[in-house]
Amino acid sequence: MERAGDVSHVLYVHFGEGAHERYEELLTLLTDITPVVQALPPDAALADVRGALRYFGRDAAGLARLVRLRALALHGTDCTVGVAAGPLLARMAAHAGAPGTVREVRPEQAADFLDRRPVAALHGVGPATARTLCSYGLDSVGRLAATPLATLQRILGATQGRRLHERARGVDRTTVTPTAPARSTAAEHRFPHDELDPDRRRRALLTLADELGFRMRAEHQVARGLSLTVRYADRSATTRTRTLPEPTAHTPALARAAYALHDALGLQRARVRGVALRAEELTAAELATRQLSFDVREEKARRAEAAADRARDRFGAYAVRPAGAELPAGGAEWPDDGPDEGVRAA
Template identity: 30%
Template sequence: MSRLILHVDLDAFFAAIEQRDHPEWQGRPVVVGAQPGQRGVVATCSYEARRFGVHSAMPIAQAVRRLPPEAVYVRPRMAQYAQVSEQIMAVLATLSPQIERVSIDEAYLDISGLTALVGPPQVIGEQVKTGIRQAVGLTASVGIGPNRLIAKLASDARKPDGLTVVLADQVDAFLNPMPFQVLRGIGPKTAPRLGRLGVRTIGDVRRLPLVTLRRHLGARAGTQCYCQARGIADDQIHPERPRKSISKETTFAEDVTDPQMLESTLHWAAQEVSWLARQTGNKGRVVTLKIRFFPFETHTRSRTLTRPTADEQQLFCIARSMLTTETSWHSRPVRLIGLGLSGWPESNRRVQLDLFDAANAQPEPEEPTLTKTLDAIRQRFGAEAIQRGLSTHRHCD
């Protein structure tokens, strides 16, 4: 029996939830992210906004210049989005136990054995879309193929609200006309090398010998490109495992040198990471700062704490300290910045401290009352209802 993998991707997930919850916003450009006049970026946007060239990670000031006056700007409501995501995953679990959630709005399912029970792949895909629509009132794009690569490309083929089925004997015809840049691992450095070989489509890649691809792209990348162009890819689903870290990062549409904008983005990342950590019952000891300079020079810095934390002010202050103490980074154009938290105590239990270590003699502190209050408000009214201002984080001593 041939493998069948289904990929489901919610359409403009955050923005679609906002339009669902505010019917008066339907048909209007909706931007989820920073507010006009503030420093920050677009987290995501509706398809109405995308028609004006707005996209994720675009600076909000640039988005405002492109969008008409009737555009709507809203702060992210992460608690609400996470709740809707759980409802969607519950729908998928009724169809197949083999689920791999790859993000808050995206998952793979192994549906290989369902054709005898449910029907043809097209019927299974329609059942997924209908189940999501009935459960949460949102549309999803679904792709079905013999492996993860084909399923993902199929779900991208007809967004939004699309359904594309590519069977094993249809893979070549499906891939051949596609631009080669859709293949995984083809980036700004790799694409020009293929372009110089006259490559425009995946069909063009297929006509190149393996030895040619390896010579121009390197052994690993060349082999990967050769296989993907022939539809050869991983067909295994890896059920969700306990997450080892939580991170948030932003790729800027235009390189950033403004220290205040970088701090503002770190502030947002610290808020999102700490919120997700607390909602999943995690605290971490390792805080990691990630930064990428033009063109693709990436650095990470980590700091290990004596006690695990999920406090956003502490995360922000530590990340800000790592950013500002690296003097060689100052004034350099930043393409990406992010913050991560990892190093959970084993089984997420309180850590057994050394009785003879004076630094650890005090009991583990309770969550600050202000944090508890803010979380309770966000849980009830949404993450955008209230949050700390950046000025409250400037006192990091």
């Protein structure tokens, strides 16, 4: 087992509900403890606390509990913290811990911890890779670690096979690299009850994409990426990010990316409490390039969007909404007889 250090010194902090609204303030809370903080928007961060252990007179787990206490006291946000000797194990420890707890995996516990984890819990193993590995009987990290490298490379390819072979054995070559979060903007929708209907979730995503698009267009900005966070009834959450084909603030393009992220999760009968979208890597619209389109429908959609924005500026944000979007809480639903990407006046 290769170790990143003799003692635990890396925290993976996953902030709880509402973190996207005060994400920068929560990062400041971490930088008050250590300057080595790597932002993982929309609701997580890595922190290397080696230099803070002696100053605070606490071990890494003690600093993790201090982070939780300050997040609750100052921002009303609980968090789940994984503590380990490297980013890989710290991240997995947080995901394995109950919401609102501190879970530490010491270096001497790493082999046993990894051996018993399902292969899908290994960072870097997505749903498709997990299905491929399970089809070969490699359903746990322990079995993956025991598989010869050559076999994994035949199954997954040379680069990914070597990477997962190392990670399954606890070899973590990553470090905490201090980064500030790229400029971003987010919107969240909470369902009145645990939502099982994927169509209702897609309608909520259309509403959020429309809200983000309108907000960015008003500020003459475009996004280079989009993140989807799905919160479940058990208070756990899943976040996925996708780079957009081109920087955009166009609502239909944002909605298509949101649908693709949602569908890729394969939620089926998951009990969903809420969904959130975050437009990542915002940049000035005049600095971004856009592929010219000869599709008449695309140009008409953009002209209609510009007209809808003018109506909103004059009559309010809900004067015009996409067909199929959700109204604010308490409002009646739109008729479901139009295309998702159309525009309908309220």
